[in-house]
Amino acid sequence: MEQKQIKKNIENILENSHVGTMATVNNDKPHSRYMTFFHEGLQLYTVTDKETEKIDDINANPHTHILLGYEGDGFGDEYVEYEGKVSINESEEMKEKLWNKNMEEWFDGPEDPNYLVLEIEPTQISLLNKKGTEPQILEM
Numbered sequence: 001m002e003q004k005q006i007k008k009n010i011e012n013i014l015e016n017s018h019v020g021t022m023a024t025v026n027n028d029k030p031h032s033r034y035m036t037f038f039h040e041g042l043q044l045y046t047v048t049d050k051e052t053e054k055i056d057d058i059n060a061n062p063h064t065h066i067l068l069g070y071e072g073d074g075f076g077d078e079y080v081e082y083e084g085k086v087s088i089n090e091s092e093e094m095k096e097k098l099w100n101k102n103m104e105e106w107f108d109g110p111e112d113p114n115y116l117v118l119e120i121e122p123t124q125i126s127l128l129n130k131k132g133t134e135p136q137i138l139e140m
Contacts, residue, residue: 006127006136007042013069013080013127014039020068022046024057024086030065031057037068038098042138044082044120045089047098049106051114058086064120070129081126081135089119 001009014037023032033054038045044066048054058064062085069079092110094117099110107115127136 001127001133001136003139006138009078009127009136010042010080010125010138013078014042014044017069017079020066022054023065024054025061025063026053026057035066037066042122042125044084044122045094045098046118046120047103048116048118049114050116055116058088058118062086066120077129079128081128082120082122083124084120084122087119087121089117091117094119 018036018038019034020037021032022035023030025031031053035046035048064082064084064086066082066084067079068082070077095110095115098117099115103115109115122140124140125138127138129135
């Protein structure tokens with residue numbers, strides 16, 4: 001599959017799949033949790049509370065591994081595997097853009113000092129599990 005098609009398939013999954021797992025390193029061991037993701041192009045974003053263990057993990061080791069897109073229908077579901085580096089995006093514009101009413105359960109609003117945006121810069125993205133094909137790696 002050519003790079004253009006791999007990228008198109010990845011973007012389609014990102015457009016249609018928002019909940020996935022995000023792994024960080026905690027005490028030299030992987031720790032995964034479900035997160036809701038947003039994207040601009042291939043850049044991923046997710047929000048969190050600054051008082052969470054994942055922030056300590058990221059400060060100690062900014063590398064992450066994310067899985068998105070598996071629908072649970074069985075063998076052959078296409079999904080993406082992200083390897084990336086996490087940073088905190090402090091842009092008021094991005095906080096406002098990602099804000100939605102569902103977050104009111106945890107935050108007072110986009111100006112809440114505990115509301116953080118995590119930005120994931122991909123270092124490698126793989127397209128996996130398409131029936132009959134090998135994993136496809138998007139060249140970064």
